[in-house]
Amino acid sequence: MLTSRGSGSELEVLAVGAEAVLLKGYFLGIKSVYKVRVPKPYRNPKLDLKVRRERTSAEAKHMISARRGGVNSPYILLVDPDAGVIVMEYIEGDLLRNILNSLPECRACTLLEHIGIMAGRLHNEGIVHGDLTTSNIIVCRRIGKPYLIDFGLARASEDIEDRGVDVHLFLRSLESVHFRVKDMAFRCFLNGYGKVVGEENLTKVVNKVKEIRLRGRYVEERRRRHH
Amino acid sequence: MKTIVLGVESTAHTFGVGIVKEREIIADTRYRYEPEKGGIHPREAALYFMNIGPSAISEALRSAGISARDLTGVAVALGPGLGPCLRVGATHARAMAAYLNKPLIPVNHAVAHIEVGKLVTNVKDPLIVYLSGGNTLIAAFNEGRYRVFGETLDIALGNFMDTFVREIGLAPPYVVNGVHQLDRCAEKGKELIDLPYVVKGQDVSFSGLLTAALRAVRRGVPIENVCYSVREIAYSAIVEVSERALVHTDKKEVLVVGGVAASKYLKEKFEIMSSSRGVELAIVPPKYAVDNGVMIAWTGLLAFKSGITIEPERAYVRQRWRLDDVDIPWFGQ
Numbered sequence: 001m002l003t004s005r006g007s008g009s010e011l012e013v014l015a016v017g018a019e020a021v022l023l024k025g026y027f028l029g030i031k032s033v034y035k036v037r038v039p040k041p042y043r044n045p046k047l048d049l050k051v052r053r054e055r056t057s058a059e060a061k062h063m064i065s066a067r068r069g070g071v072n073s074p075y076i077l078l079v080d081p082d083a084g085v086i087v088m089e090y091i092e093g094d095l096l097r098n099i100l101n102s103l104p105e106c107r108a109c110t111l112l113e114h115i116g117i118m119a120g121r122l123h124n125e126g127i128v129h130g131d132l133t134t135s136n137i138i139v140c141r142r143i144g145k146p147y148l149i150d151f152g153l154a155r156a157s158e159d160i161e162d163r164g165v166d167v168h169l170f171l172r173s174l175e176s177v178h179f180r181v182k183d184m185a186f187r188c189f190l191n192g193y194g195k196v197v198g199e200e201n202l203t204k205v206v207n208k209v210k211e212i213r214l215r216g217r218y219v220e221e222r223r224r225r226h227h
Numbered sequence: 228m229k230t231i232v233l234g235v236e237s238t239a240h241t242f243g244v245g246i247v248k249e250r251e252i253i254a255d256t257r258y259r260y261e262p263e264k265g266g267i268h269p270r271e272a273a274l275y276f277m278n279i280g281p282s283a284i285s286e287a288l289r290s291a292g293i294s295a296r297d298l299t300g301v302a303v304a305l306g307p308g309l310g311p312c313l314r315v316g317a318t319h320a321r322a323m324a325a326y327l328n329k330p331l332i333p334v335n336h337a338v339a340h341i342e343v344g345k346l347v348t349n350v351k352d353p354l355i356v357y358l359s360g361g362n363t364l365i366a367a368f369n370e371g372r373y374r375v376f377g378e379t380l381d382i383a384l385g386n387f388m389d390t391f392v393r394e395i396g397l398a399p400p401y402v403v404n405g406v407h408q409l410d411r412c413a414e415k416g417k418e419l420i421d422l423p424y425v426v427k428g429q430d431v432s433f434s435g436l437l438t439a440a441l442r443a444v445r446r447g448v449p450i451e452n453v454c455y456s457v458r459e460i461a462y463s464a465i466v467e468v469s470e471r472a473l474v475h476t477d478k479k480e481v482l483v484v485g486g487v488a489a490s491k492y493l494k495e496k497f498e499i500m501s502s503s504r505g506v507e508l509a510i511v512p513p514k515y516a517v518d519n520g521v522m523i524a525w526t527g528l529l530a531f532k533s534g535i536t537i538e539p540e541r542a543y544v545r546q547r548w549r550l551d552d553v554d555i556p557w558f559g560q
């Protein structure tokens with residue numbers, strides 16, 4: 001299963017992610033990425049198997065729906081949830097995380113607006129990404145367009161809460177790694193997002209993001225005092 | 228001359244006074260408010276702090292064998308924390324600084340947990356995993372500040388564990404002989420039951436797990452198995468988001484701070500993860516992992532040496548003072 005039979009080429013390690021090892025090779029002659037979710041020995045084996053299986057099927061399923069909804073994401077070639085393996089199209093490009101800080105402002109803004117549009121389309125499609133960060137966006141070298149990857153934590157949801165979490169995760173990745181450009185970047189992102197989801201939804205989601213950011217400390221006590 | 232700083236901690240349940248003389252800890256006085264039942268009641272805790280505050284300060288000075296005049300400055304945790312509790316510490320520290328005419332140094336409680344952790348474990352530039360009653364936070368230093376890479380979307384890990392064992396009648400007390408009641412109850416469990424495992428990006432969420440676990444207990448699932456499943460799921464989720472953040476930040480050390488760092492089951496999981504990633508793991512010993520005055524004094528000393536002080540009349544408490552709002556000019560020194 002993990003040999004690229006017939007292509008004559010070997011698989012080479014592309015990246016070692018947090019939960020998966022990514023290999024580069026050919027599948028049916030197409031330049032592909034093999035994403036293999038490896039066991040986590042610190043997790044109970046039953047839990048580990050369940051988590052890997054669920055995330056593998058979720059990733060494939062939602063990547064396919066995302067593409068259908070007009071979101072650029074890799075084409076899925078093969079899925080094996082029990083083995084924790086997905087084979088997908090290889091996207092030649094750079095991670096947004098590695099290039100955002102050095103992009104000219106107007107190029108960055110156009111790109112972020114496009115990402116906002118993709119997030120909006122995904123949400124309109126009834127899907128939340130669950131791990132929306134600049135590490136999970138590849139800027140395609142050939143056409144300069146952003147591609148969304150890493151759908152393992154994606155879910156079908158139309159809740160404002162879940163949409164708010166997506167936007168919160170994206171904002172936090174800007175704050176932690178791209179804080180010099182974060183205000184501009186977030187503004188451009190919301191601009192694109194709002195175009196797709198509409199003014200009313202935009203406001204709801206932005207307010208939810210504010211609410212999420214105020215949570216955390218002794219929530220229970222605060223609740224008790226306020227009611 | 229050596230710098231001597233006294234620090235006051237009062238953000239939640241502990242009124243702590245610590246004194247440091249450069250890197251040496253010369254006083255560590257703690258008074259802990261223990262609610263009779265239920266969680267912490269901020270105003271009751273504050274009342275208790277008001278009663279013991281002045282004597283806690285004299286006790287610290289006495290045990291250090293110095294007089295208040297020998298202090299270089301007075302540091303205080305101005306946040307984040309519970310308003311009524313914070314105000315008691317701030318009032319004491321302001322009064323002391325003004326009376327002695329010594330500089331007052333503002334300290335962020337979360338920064339202090341990190342700095343004392345680095346002091347006692349000797350790590351330099353770690354991924355920080357802060358797990359306490361009130362906080363669940365993953366952070367790392369990046370250009371001038373500790374930036375937040377992950378957090379809880381609802382309740383903190385410690386608060387979650389405490390609430391669960393309280394609701395099923397196993398607590399208070401929450402910790403007996405250094406072992407949390409959840410860990411104790413889980414030791415007898417064997418079977419993993421199906422409960423929600425929630426990870427979103429580098430964030431965790433425990434409210435769904437809490438509801439489902441309480442429902443399972445009510446449904447009659449053996450309590451040990453529920454405890455075991457809760458422990459496995461909650462700790463694994465924490466270790467997973469830490470691993471994600473580690474890959475994201477590319478740090479070579481992990482520092483676990485906060486009261487929950489004392490759990491040996493959590494430690495086991497962190498050990499497996501760190502060795503598989505080839506990074507160094509440092510767990511702050513329980514004594515300095517929980518709230519204390521020493522961490523405020525030590526961070527105050529670092530801040531003071533970087534020229535950070537505040538006028539007493541401007542030293543307001545900040546209940547929601549975020550970690551990433553604080554400049555860390557002393558980093559790497």
Ligand SMILES: Nc1ncnc2c1ncn2[C@@H]1O[C@H](COP(=O)(O)OP(=O)(O)OP(=O)(O)O)[C@@H](O)[C@H]1O
Binds near residue numbers: 388
């Ligand atoms: N041995 C232990 N194992 C697991 N958890 C523990 C242990 N000892 C204490 N805890 C938990 O640690 C928490 C208290 O930690 P700590 O004193 O650092 O936090 P806090 O003061 O409540 O919060 P904060 O740091 O946010 O102000 C409680 O939830 C407690 O149940």
Ligand SMILES: Nc1ncnc2c1ncn2[C@@H]1O[C@H](COP(=O)(O)OP(=O)(O)O)[C@@H](O)[C@H]1O
Binds near residue numbers: 018033091092138149
């Ligand atoms: N389809 C793809 N084409 C090119 N590179 C990819 C592709 N999918 C993943 N990668 C690379 O592998 C890395 C990790 O993949 P990702 O799916 O995000 O896994 P993880 O869940 O471990 O973060 C990405 O950051 C990216 O560099």
Ligand SMILES: [Mg+2]
Binds near residue numbers: 135
């Ligand atoms: Mg990823």
Ligand SMILES: [Mg+2]
Binds near residue numbers: 340359485517518
């Ligand atoms: Mg604390």
